Amino acid sequence: MKKVLVCASALISVSIGIAALVSARAQPQDASPIYGVKLPEGYRDWKLISVAQEKGANNDIRAILGNEIALKAFREGIRPFPDGAILARLAWKYESSSRNDAVFPAPQSFVAGEPTNVQISVKDSRRYADTEGWGYGQFEAGVANRIPTVTQSCFACHAKLRSLSPGADFVFTSYSR
Amino acid sequence: MKKVLVCASALISVSIGIAALVSARAQPQDASPIYGVKLPEGYRDWKLISVAQEKGANNDIRAILGNEIALKAFREGIRPFPDGAILARLAWKYESSSRNDAVFPAPQSFVAGEPTNVQISVKDSRRYADTEGWGYGQFEAGVANRIPTVTQSCFACHAKLRSLSPGADFVFTSYSR
Numbered sequence: 001m002k003k004v005l006v007c008a009s010a011l012i013s014v015s016i017g018i019a020a021l022v023s024a025r026a027q028p029q030d031a032s033p034i035y036g037v038k039l040p041e042g043y044r045d046w047k048l049i050s051v052a053q054e055k056g057a058n059n060d061i062r063a064i065l066g067n068e069i070a071l072k073a074f075r076e077g078i079r080p081f082p083d084g085a086i087l088a089r090l091a092w093k094y095e096s097s098s099r100n101d102a103v104f105p106a107p108q109s110f111v112a113g114e115p116t117n118v119q120i121s122v123k124d125s126r127r128y129a130d131t132e133g134w135g136y137g138q139f140e141a142g143v144a145n146r147i148p149t150v151t152q153s154c155f156a157c158h159a160k161l162r163s164l165s166p167g168a169d170f171v172f173t174s175y176s177r
Numbered sequence: 178m179k180k181v182l183v184c185a186s187a188l189i190s191v192s193i194g195i196a197a198l199v200s201a202r203a204q205p206q207d208a209s210p211i212y213g214v215k216l217p218e219g220y221r222d223w224k225l226i227s228v229a230q231e232k233g234a235n236n237d238i239r240a241i242l243g244n245e246i247a248l249k250a251f252r253e254g255i256r257p258f259p260d261g262a263i264l265a266r267l268a269w270k271y272e273s274s275s276r277n278d279a280v281f282p283a284p285q286s287f288v289a290g291e292p293t294n295v296q297i298s299v300k301d302s303r304r305y306a307d308t309e310g311w312g313y314g315q316f317e318a319g320v321a322n323r324i325p326t327v328t329q330s331c332f333a334c335h336a337k338l339r340s341l342s343p344g345a346d347f348v349f350t351s352y353s354r
Contacts, residue, residue: 051228051240056285063228092353103337108233112353160280176269176289
């Protein structure tokens with residue numbers, strides 16, 4: 001019985017893998033698998049929503065920027081976000097600055113090192129109806145990450161906000177004045 | 178002899194205090210003491226230069242925004258900064274997010290809490306010739322901090338970059354792609 005279960009599990013994994021690959025192949029090379037999200041032109045010029053820092057495996061410091069539709073929704077407290085809202089989460093290595101620490105009374109200064117990746121969230125309630133209206137993509141050095149499981153993990157994580165923050169429309173970030 | 182020294186020291190302190198107060202009185206109430214720097218209109222819409230985090234007494238997470246003159250200088254590596262360049266350093270309380278940590282495998286998420294203060298650096302090589310071309314101001318909830326020693330501490334700190342980063346034009350921040 002155990003063997004059968006293992007086989008069934010393996011078969012499901014293979015099936016998911018094939019489905020994901022097929023889905024990935026359906027998207028252009030400069031877009032994310034599953035969602036077909038591209039890196040929006042000019043996103044580095046978008047306005048600041050907030051900042052954050054992640055320890056653990058990420059060990060990064062990050063900024064969340066938004067296009068004008070997203071910014072307006074954040075500033076006016078509009079939820080769910082309207083279609084067309086796009087968020088860009090930029091992350092850099094979280095690094096101690098020995099130069100800055102030489103200025104301060106004690107080691108205390110941490111700065112942004114090399115960029116790690118950029119994650120894009122696009123609101124399109126029709127196109128992404130299966131994932132609560134959100135499509136996702138991760139980009140490294142401007143190139144779409146083509147590993148389907150990476151892209152799948154986006155919604156798996158954001159979906160947990162359904163119960164934790166029912167009014168957040170699956171977005172972790174709050175606007176910082 | 179000791180008493181005389183103490184008295185002399187006290188006299189110097191009083192003199193510095195009076196000088197600072199006179200200087201402070203010469204500036205309008207919405208501007209910083211010494212430099213007369215005001216909170217620039219629309220600074221919250223400026224583009225992102227970088228992010229950082231300070232432990233210690235500050236215990237904040239911060240974003241550095243720049244006006245178009247500053248941004249161009251950062252992106253093109255122009256130093257010293259041209260006159261008219263303005264930097265805005267926004268800081269917020271560095272806070273652990275228990276909600277976000279409920280999503281992750283371990284506690285790791287830190288976010289921006291309430292704003293602490295905004296510091297403005299203005300490049301004007303003539304007006305601020307005595308401080309290497311930079312004027313400073315600190316603002317809390319949009320109001321200029323009127324304590325002269327707070328404003329004096331800005332250049333005292335930035336001046337330490339003279340030897341630590343001779344090419345930085347007294348600016349701690351580097352541009353993050």
